[in-house]
Amino acid sequence: MYPENFRYTxxxxxxxxxxxxxxxxxxxxxQEELGDIVYVDLPKAGTRIEQGKSLGxxxxxxxxxxxxxxxxxxxxxxxHALADAPETLNSDPHGAGWLVKIxxxxxxxxxxxxxxxxxxxYIGAEK
Amino acid sequence: MMDACGIDGPDALFxxxxxxxxxxxxxxxAPGISEYEIVDYFRRRAAENANGYxxxxxxxxxxxxxxxxxxxxxxxxxxxxSYTPYQAEISQGVLTTIFEFQTMICQLTxxxxxxxxxxxxxxxxxxxxxxxxxxxxxxxxxxxRSVHPEYRETLRTYARHQGMAVEEFxxxxxxxxxxxxxxxxxxxxxxxxxxxxxxxxxxxxDQVKAAGxxxxxxxxxxxxVFTEAVSLGLLRPPAEADIVAGELQSFAIPPSYGGPFAxxxxxxxxxxxxxxGRLVGQTVDTRGxxxxxxxLATREQHIRREKATSNICTNQALIxxxxxxxxxxYGKEGLRELAAQNLAKAHYLAGQLKPRFSGKFFNEFVARVxxxxxxxxxxxxxxxxxxxxxxxxxxxxxxxxxxxxxATEMSRREDMDAVVKAMGA
Numbered sequence: 001m002y003p004e005n006f007r008y009t010x011x012x013x014x015x016x017x018x019x020x021x022x023x024x025x026x027x028x029x030x031q032e033e034l035g036d037i038v039y040v041d042l043p044k045a046g047t048r049i050e051q052g053k054s055l056g057x058x059x060x061x062x063x064x065x066x067x068x069x070x071x072x073x074x075x076x077x078x079x080h081a082l083a084d085a086p087e088t089l090n091s092d093p094h095g096a097g098w099l100v101k102i103x104x105x106x107x108x109x110x111x112x113x114x115x116x117x118x119x120x121x122y123i124g125a126e127k
Numbered sequence: 128m129m130d131a132c133g134i135d136g137p138d139a140l141f142x143x144x145x146x147x148x149x150x151x152x153x154x155x156x157a158p159g160i161s162e163y164e165i166v167d168y169f170r171r172r173a174a175e176n177a178n179g180y181x182x183x184x185x186x187x188x189x190x191x192x193x194x195x196x197x198x199x200x201x202x203x204x205x206x207x208x209s210y211t212p213y214q215a216e217i218s219q220g221v222l223t224t225i226f227e228f229q230t231m232i233c234q235l236t237x238x239x240x241x242x243x244x245x246x247x248x249x250x251x252x253x254x255x256x257x258x259x260x261x262x263x264x265x266x267x268x269x270x271x272r273s274v275h276p277e278y279r280e281t282l283r284t285y286a287r288h289q290g291m292a293v294e295e296f297x298x299x300x301x302x303x304x305x306x307x308x309x310x311x312x313x314x315x316x317x318x319x320x321x322x323x324x325x326x327x328x329x330x331x332x333d334q335v336k337a338a339g340x341x342x343x344x345x346x347x348x349x350x351x352v353f354t355e356a357v358s359l360g361l362l363r364p365p366a367e368a369d370i371v372a373g374e375l376q377s378f379a380i381p382p383s384y385g386g387p388f389a390x391x392x393x394x395x396x397x398x399x400x401x402x403x404g405r406l407v408g409q410t411v412d413t414r415g416x417x418x419x420x421x422x423l424a425t426r427e428q429h430i431r432r433e434k435a436t437s438n439i440c441t442n443q444a445l446i447x448x449x450x451x452x453x454x455x456x457y458g459k460e461g462l463r464e465l466a467a468q469n470l471a472k473a474h475y476l477a478g479q480l481k482p483r484f485s486g487k488f489f490n491e492f493v494a495r496v497x498x499x500x501x502x503x504x505x506x507x508x509x510x511x512x513x514x515x516x517x518x519x520x521x522x523x524x525x526x527x528x529x530x531x532x533x534a535t536e537m538s539r540r541e542d543m544d545a546v547v548k549a550m551g552a
Contacts, residue, residue, distance in 0.1 A: 044264065
């Protein structure tokens with residue numbers, strides 16, 4: 001369920017780090033909890049984001065939730081396809097439902113994030 | 128009641144407040160009086176109103192006829208006492224009227240979506256500017272000096288704590304329309320909104336198209352403002368505008384002492400997520416029947432908190448309903464006819480005076496006063512039970528010898544002729 005090569009936050013975001021590039025998304029657990037996602041508000045390319053700070057928000061039929069960035073850096077790409085198909089976040093949160101790509105400014109930050117196994121036990125405990 | 132609450136007087140209710148914020152003297156209110164005295168007091172005060180006076184004052188508040196049907200509808204208890212329609216299942220009546228309001232505002236402005244109303248035109252303008260700032264990611268607004276001076280003041284008040292720079296551009300001395308060269312000089316890549324009013328404060332149909340092209344070339348949005356909604360009966364809808372912000376007082380809302388009124392914001396569908404305020408949408412109920420409910424409420428403060436599009440958490444439902452009934456009573460043809468009457472009367476009056484500007488105007492125009500100080504002319508007119516035009520020196524020092532005159536369907540020829548005479552033309 002939860003890819004081994006991702007790192008996870010307690011706020012239910014994931015990041016995939018490849019070199020100094022990171023791809024950020026929300027977890028399957030998060031989309032499950034949110035319900036049908038109807039809108040995603042994302043930053044523009046070039047925006048600087050900080051670990052733990054809001055980089056945007058997702059809106060479901062139930063609520064609006066902030067997306068907290070797992071890492072710091074500069075946004076290099078935004079998943080514009082989500083504007084027309086926000087439901088992709090429900091159907092494929094770990095793949096086509098990625099949110100932004102960033103260039104990491106402090107790669108060591110990932111050391112403080114959870115592994116897939118840790119995250120699974122974390123959400124198990126949360127339930 | 129005091130025994131039940133365990134207190135010995137009203138003071139005890141405020142005991143938890145710090146001493147320094149409490150008022151130590153009694154309120155400056157007369158002791159209780161009888162119902163008869165109250166009624167008598169208000170009758171005497173009401174008699175001080177300028178009832179039966181002819182008025183040539185416009186400048187944002189207009190003297191139009193209010194169809195009797197308006198008060199008949201809005202004074203129904205179902206409308207008068209109803210609360211915000213959060214619960215769609217018990218609020219279909221109010222929701223239906225708001226949906227109709229939004230629909231008619233879209234038809235009038237040519238926009239795709241309109242909200243359930245704003246407090247008034249003056250507050251709709253800064254809301255539109257902040258909306259443009261969110262959409263463009265920029266924080267500067269360029270506003271024409273020919274936008275209502277009090278609207279500009281409200282804009283500056285809002286902008287001060289929003290980190291938004293507000294700068295003004297001028298108008299042409301001869302035409303009274305916006306100075307496009309001045310606008311071009313002041314445009315930059317940090318400008319979020321170009322704000323233009325049409326008909327502008329001087330009553331002149333302004334260069335909306337040219338302003339729109341100039342704004343769009345630099346990636347800014349065009350905010351179009353109107354204060355005289357009746358003009359929409361004749362003028363082409365502002366297709367160039369990205370956001371329309373206006374005042375509906377002309378639509379059967381009494382001038383009162385300057386409020387309460389109802390404003391509007393209308394925009395393109397692609398901008399709806401950044402639109403402030405309530406929005407009613409059409410949906411279906413569990414049985415598939417057409418129904419209405421508040422929609423896109425996640426833009427609003429009660430859900431999104433500090434990240435809401437605006438801190439407006441309400442609308443002017445009852446006042447906007449007056450405008451809804453007005454629009455329903457007049458209809459498309461009626462509104463066109465009403466606008467044509469306004470145009471004809473204002474042009475009859477202007478024909479005998481010397482309009483200061485050469486630009487095309489609707490039902491207001493600026494005229495120089497030859498017969499003395501504008502204020503003195505107005506005092507003389509008041510004795511004939513005529514309220515003259517607005518002396519412009521208060522807002523535009525360079526126009527201190529001029530007044531802004533407005534004629535509507537309510538203006539009688541004899542009163543217009545009296546104004547002409549008093550102005551020394």
